[in-house]
Amino acid sequence: DAMVIQNPRYQVTQFGKPVTLSCSQTLNHNVMYWYQQKSSQAPKLLFHYYDKDFNNEADTPDNFQSRRPNTSFCFLDIRSPGLGDAAMYLCATGGTAGETQYFGPGTRLLVL
Amino acid sequence: AQSVAQPEDQVNVAEGNPLTVKCTYSVSGNPYLFWYVQYPNRGLQFLLKYITGDNLVKGSYGFEAEFNKSQTSFHLKKPSALVSDSALYFCAVRAGLRGNTPLVFGKGTRLSVIA
Secondary structure (H helix, E strand, O other), X not given: OOOEEXXXXXXXXXXXXXXXXXXXXXXXXXXXXXXXXXXXXXXXXXXXXXXXXXXXXXXXXXXXXXEOOOOOEEEEEEOOOOHHHOEEEEEEEEOXXXXXXXXXXXXXXXXX | OOEEEOOXXXXXXXXXXXXXXXXXXXXXXXXXXXXXEEOOOXXXXXXEEEOOOOOEEEOHHHOEXXXXXXXXXXXXXXXXXXXXXXXEEEEEEEXXXXXXXXXXXXXXXXXXXXX
């Protein structure tokens, strides 16, 4: 089945220790999104890739970076995680004329 | 800028009764409206959408939603609730369908179906 996959599902890191979250998709969608969701709040868009074009939201901290080496994969890098970065991180994909965004299961990040 | 309001943080309903989860939106131009459901420690699961056409949209798991342009609403409904419908529900709007048009979410409504 076509899907959006996120690894790992749970990630524990130490304060200030870089961490990378992974997302892959078999939907062959042009657009990949990263959202941050804290304690059952609305997901907050961090950035997205439209093909190879990176689009950062204005209020996304510099601590958050992303890479998209090919159509299928996208990574979220947190350079120096703080306690406030503990959250669920959701990856989503959409087509070029994408009506629907399809979400992965999420990675829950815990910062100690 | 577009926005979504979900006026209820929590909705409680007895199993077998009809349920409604409310959503109103604000967008310049044509709205593209979505409902997603989230179970604990899971990602968002797409339920249904309104793009154009019939105002009554049918989606997954027996859910439906009615687009009302004059009231700028897109309420989610189900004729008979199940305990397994208990989850967090998000309404979302896009002002366009290009891939770089953001999806703006409401704050969510927690649905609790009581047996």
